[in-house]
Amino acid sequence: MKIMVAIKRVIDYAVKIRVKPDKTGVVTQNVKMSMNPFCEIALEEALRIRESGLASEVVAVTMGPSQCLDTLRTGLAMGADRGIHVESTSALHPLHVAKILRNLVEIEKPSLIILGKQAIDDDCNQTGQMVAGLLNWPQGTFASKVVLDKEKKEVTVDREVDDGIETVQLNLPAVITTDLRLNQPRYATLPNIMKAKSKPIKKFTPQELNVEIKPDLEIVEVTEPPKRKAGVMVSSVDELIHKLKNEAKVI
Amino acid sequence: MLKFRSIFSKSKSNNLFLLRSLTKSSTSPADAFSYSQNAFSFSKHSSLPAPASVSRVPLSRSFATDSEARDSIEYDVVVVGAGPAGLSAAIRLKQLCHQKGADLSVCVVEKGAEVGAHIISGNVFEPRALDELLPQWKQEEAPINTPVSSDKFWFLTKNRAISLPSPFHNKGNYVISLSQLVRWLGAKAEELGVEIYPGFAASEILYDANNKVIGIGTNDMGIAKDGSKKENFQPGVEVKGRITLLAEGCRGSLSEKIMGKYNLKEKGGAQHQTYALGIKEVWEIDEKKHQPGAVVHTLGWPLDHKTYGGSFLYHMKDNQISIGFVVALNYQNPFMNPYEEFQKFKHHPAIRPYLEGGTVIQYGARTLNEGGFQSIPYPVFPGGAIIGCSAGFLNVPKIKGTHTAMKSGMLAAEVTFGVLNEGLDMDMYWNALRNSWIWDELYKARNYRPAFEYGLIPGLALSGLEHYLLRGKHPFTLKHGKADHEATNAAQLHSPIHYPKADGVLSFDVPTSLHRSNTNHEHDQPPHLRLRDPKIPETVNLPVYAAPESRYCPARVYEYVADEHNQLKLQINAQNCLHCKACDIKDPKQNIEWTVPEGGGGPGYSVM
Numbered sequence: 133m134k135i136m137v138a139i140k141r142v143i144d145y146a147v148k149i150r151v152k153p154d155k156t157g158v159v160t161q162n163v164k165m166s167m168n169p170f171c172e173i174a175l176e177e178a179l180r181i182r183e184s185g186l187a188s189e190v191v192a193v194t195m196g197p198s199q200c201l202d203t204l205r206t207g208l209a210m211g212a213d214r215g216i217h218v219e220s221t222s223a224l225h226p227l228h229v230a231k232i233l234r235n236l237v238e239i240e241k242p243s244l245i246i247l248g249k250q251a252i253d254d255d256c257n258q259t260g261q262m263v264a265g266l267l268n269w270p271q272g273t274f275a276s277k278v279v280l281d282k283e284k285k286e287v288t289v290d291r292e293v294d295d296g297i298e299t300v301q302l303n304l305p306a307v308i309t310t311d312l313r314l315n316q317p318r319y320a321t322l323p324n325i326m327k328a329k330s331k332p333i334k335k336f337t338p339q340e341l342n343v344e345i346k347p348d349l350e351i352v353e354v355t356e357p358p359k360r361k362a363g364v365m366v367s368s369v370d371e372l373i374h375k376l377k378n379e380a381k382v383i
Numbered sequence: 384m385l386k387f388r389s390i391f392s393k394s395k396s397n398n399l400f401l402l403r404s405l406t407k408s409s410t411s412p413a414d415a416f417s418y419s420q421n422a423f424s425f426s427k428h429s430s431l432p433a434p435a436s437v438s439r440v441p442l443s444r445s446f447a448t449d450s451e452a453r454d455s456i457e458y459d460v461v462v463v464g465a466g467p468a469g470l471s472a473a474i475r476l477k478q479l480c481h482q483k484g485a486d487l488s489v490c491v492v493e494k495g496a497e498v499g500a501h502i503i504s505g506n507v508f509e510p511r512a513l514d515e516l517l518p519q520w521k522q523e524e525a526p527i528n529t530p531v532s533s534d535k536f537w538f539l540t541k542n543r544a545i546s547l548p549s550p551f552h553n554k555g556n557y558v559i560s561l562s563q564l565v566r567w568l569g570a571k572a573e574e575l576g577v578e579i580y581p582g583f584a585a586s587e588i589l590y591d592a593n594n595k596v597i598g599i600g601t602n603d604m605g606i607a608k609d610g611s612k613k614e615n616f617q618p619g620v621e622v623k624g625r626i627t628l629l630a631e632g633c634r635g636s637l638s639e640k641i642m643g644k645y646n647l648k649e650k651g652g653a654q655h656q657t658y659a660l661g662i663k664e665v666w667e668i669d670e671k672k673h674q675p676g677a678v679v680h681t682l683g684w685p686l687d688h689k690t691y692g693g694s695f696l697y698h699m700k701d702n703q704i705s706i707g708f709v710v711a712l713n714y715q716n717p718f719m720n721p722y723e724e725f726q727k728f729k730h731h732p733a734i735r736p737y738l739e740g741g742t743v744i745q746y747g748a749r750t751l752n753e754g755g756f757q758s759i760p761y762p763v764f765p766g767g768a769i770i771g772c773s774a775g776f777l778n779v780p781k782i783k784g785t786h787t788a789m790k791s792g793m794l795a796a797e798v799t800f801g802v803l804n805e806g807l808d809m810d811m812y813w814n815a816l817r818n819s820w821i822w823d824e825l826y827k828a829r830n831y832r833p834a835f836e837y838g839l840i841p842g843l844a845l846s847g848l849e850h851y852l853l854r855g856k857h858p859f860t861l862k863h864g865k866a867d868h869e870a871t872n873a874a875q876l877h878s879p880i881h882y883p884k885a886d887g888v889l890s891f892d893v894p895t896s897l898h899r900s901n902t903n904h905e906h907d908q909p910p911h912l913r914l915r916d917p918k919i920p921e922t923v924n925l926p927v928y929a930a931p932e933s934r935y936c937p938a939r940v941y942e943y944v945a946d947e948h949n950q951l952k953l954q955i956n957a958q959n960c961l962h963c964k965a966c967d968i969k970d971p972k973q974n975i976e977w978t979v980p981e982g983g984g985g986p987g988y989s990v991m
Contacts (some may be wrong), residue, residue, distance in 0.1 A: 144901075146901055146903035147987060160765055164500070164901070265463055270615050285698075315614075316615050317615065318617070319604045319605060319615060319617045321454070321620065322454070322583055322620040323454050323456065323620065325580065366678065367725055
């Protein structure tokens with residue numbers, strides 16, 4: 133059984149983000165990039181499933197400019213068997229990614245696709261769901277626990293939802309997106325980093341996969357959140373009511 | 384009274400050990416507190432003799448490795464640290480291999496998450512060593528494109544800036560970001576076949592049965608705060624080399640251990656090393672105020688006449704400037720707060736106009752060597768050598784150490800090549816250094832800094848004398864004063880310094896600045912700042928010295944917090960650490976030991 137994992141190269145979570153002076157986006161030049169933390173969790177889950185004997189191969193997929201190969205190599209160093217790099221210099225939005233993944237699925241034929249629930253740069257939380265829709269596969273999103281039953285070709289997913297934990301059972305093939313508490317990703321060890329250098333990476337372009345990258349979203353403006361204003365100390369309840377009524381106008 | 388040392392010629396004597404004999408040798412105080420470097424290593428692979436001295440670190444802190452067999456990888460040369468020295472050595476080795484048809488495997492391990500992540504420096508770059516190493520650097524698009532356009536030197540009083548003749552000759556030099564240059568060097572090294580592994584911290588030295596260094600061991604990863612293994616535990620890896628080059632930068636943790644173990648300071652006839660703490664910010668300023676290549680240095684305010692230090696302000700490209708403040712760590716007043724001095728300095732009427740309307744992009748801090756010629760240890764040990772600032776080749780009056788660090792790496796590489804291919808002796812590195820322009824330069828510069836022991840004015844006077852008249856040609860060599868950690872007076876001899884509150888526009892509080900350093904560590908790991916005696920902070924540092932570590936640390940790692948009984952106890956916020964090593968240097972009882980945390984942690988400098 134093959135598992136496909138989608139991983140994304142994003143600005144490292146510890147970096148202080150700055151908005152570009154022209155407000156078209158954030159500064160990415162000279163900024164540290166890493167694998168999206170949720171994608172790390174997705175890859176870790178796939179590796180654990182393979183290590184328990186329920187899967188035979190884990191394929192890591194990434195999309196974007198040539199620098200994404202660094203992220204892919206990290207994925208291979210963590211333990212993925214093969215890599216796929218879909219090279220594109222244009223901005224890829226969730227629908228593009230979902231379409232490319234759908235077309236890759238027709239080539240690779242995995243039984244399970246695992247993605248991070250969202251990327252920490254755009255926070256879209258859309259790709260996994262769109263892939264499931266395009267493939268007409270069942271989906272288990274915000275997974276905090278995944279249990280695979282190979283015999284019955286089912287996967288049971290505990291989902292973290294607003295009301296608590298919801299458990300769903302999905303028939304394979306299925307799409308799973310991972311949430312924070314699913315697992316703790318492993319470190320890529322030095323010997324594995326060395327082995328990863330010789331693992332195969334297949335290259336595609338979106339055109340080869342019959343996906344047209346037409347921008348369907350336009351980013352109008354990016355601004356910093358407003359600076360938090362200092363609070364105002366009030367000396368009595370009456371003053372509080374007065375301010376709420378006349379200044380903040382909320383009552 | 385001037386102290387005289389034995390007169391000697393700077394030429395190429397073969398007498399290795401008497402060349403720099405001191406009239407009175409001062410053993411490094413650190414030796415008295417050094418303990419077994421085997422405290423944390425229990426490798427099954429290296430046949431270590433049983434540790435002779437008992438570690439004072441409680442055994443519960445010696446972690447998992449004893450029960451795990453570790454992977455072992457072998458190279459011809461292992462370099463610790465992907466900085467200017469380490470990368471220059473690696474590049475030079477590969478160049479020699481290509482030239483002479485040899486093949487040597489070279490591995491560089493780097494504790495930062497990326498090459499360049501832990502690199503911070505002024506930096507006005509003298510391309511002398513780079514011209515020798517990679518003469519085509521301009522065509523190969525090295526990030527060196529802002530030549531120095533002006534060179535100013537000001538003596539500051541509270542309200543004025545008095546222009547003095549600039550002691551620097553920066554024609555032909557460039558204003559750069561060293562982090563960017565090192566990243567470029569890393570790419571060049573990889574092109575030549577060097578294997579670089581960022582995110583791996585060399586935490587121990589490996590020895591064979593004859594006490595020869597055979598490589599390093601990386602940190603175990605995935606150990607929780609209490610010492611237990613987490614679910615993603617990974618044992619460290621042994622990276623073995625026929626030759627090991629330590630290029631950890633100023634006050635390298637492994638280098639200090641090696642210097643202690645093999646008595647390298649005494650062997651080289653060296654005095655103790657002296658240090659300064661440099662704190663720096665990169666600002667993006669108003670275009671109209673930006674003068675690419677402008678270089679400004681200041682002395683004087685806000686420091687007093689007994690404290691050596693000053694500031695720098697360099698204009699890079701893209702409307703960015705580097706502004707920083709350097710304070711020598713032999714300051715006496717325990718209430719001194721170098722970070723706050725920097726914040727205060729930015730408000731000076733001659734400085735603030737540059738900054739007004741600008742934003743801070745990055746912040747960071749690092750200690751640097753000021754010992755110069757007098758403090759260079761014997762840099763060779765069985766199995767390897769120490770290169771770059773870990774040995775200490777910074778030229779203090781020039782305030783440049785990058786070119787000498789690179790050259791020292793190149794020389795070490797040339798000798799290493801000879802050792803591995805022609806059976807030469809690594810001791811030739813000492814000769815190579817003494818025959819090089821590093822020695823020449825540092826010898827000429829040797830008296831500038833020690834002259835300031837007598838105060839700011841005598842120091843400046845001698846600097847003037849040196850610069851215009853003597854140029855290093857005098858028969859004496861001044862000695863350094865007390866070691867930095869011994870120079871701190873008891874708090875009762877001084878009164879607290881009042882520092883103004885940060886205004887959030889020009890000056891900032893430490894947490895805000897720290898955020899700009901992109902510093903991060905995996906929080907669930909044992910604190911990497913170890914106390915040799917856990918009682919000393921509350922019994923000595925706090926009552927006698929009023930807790931200087933809570934002031935000199937530019938990352939607010941050390942805080943005294945009241946516990947349930949209202950007693951102040953030391954809290955170590957190891958996660959904030961900028962890896963500057965100030966605490967390792969300045970702690971009065973040398974009780975704080977900086978050890979390397981899990982690889983990949985620490986600051987994330989990109990334009991520093």
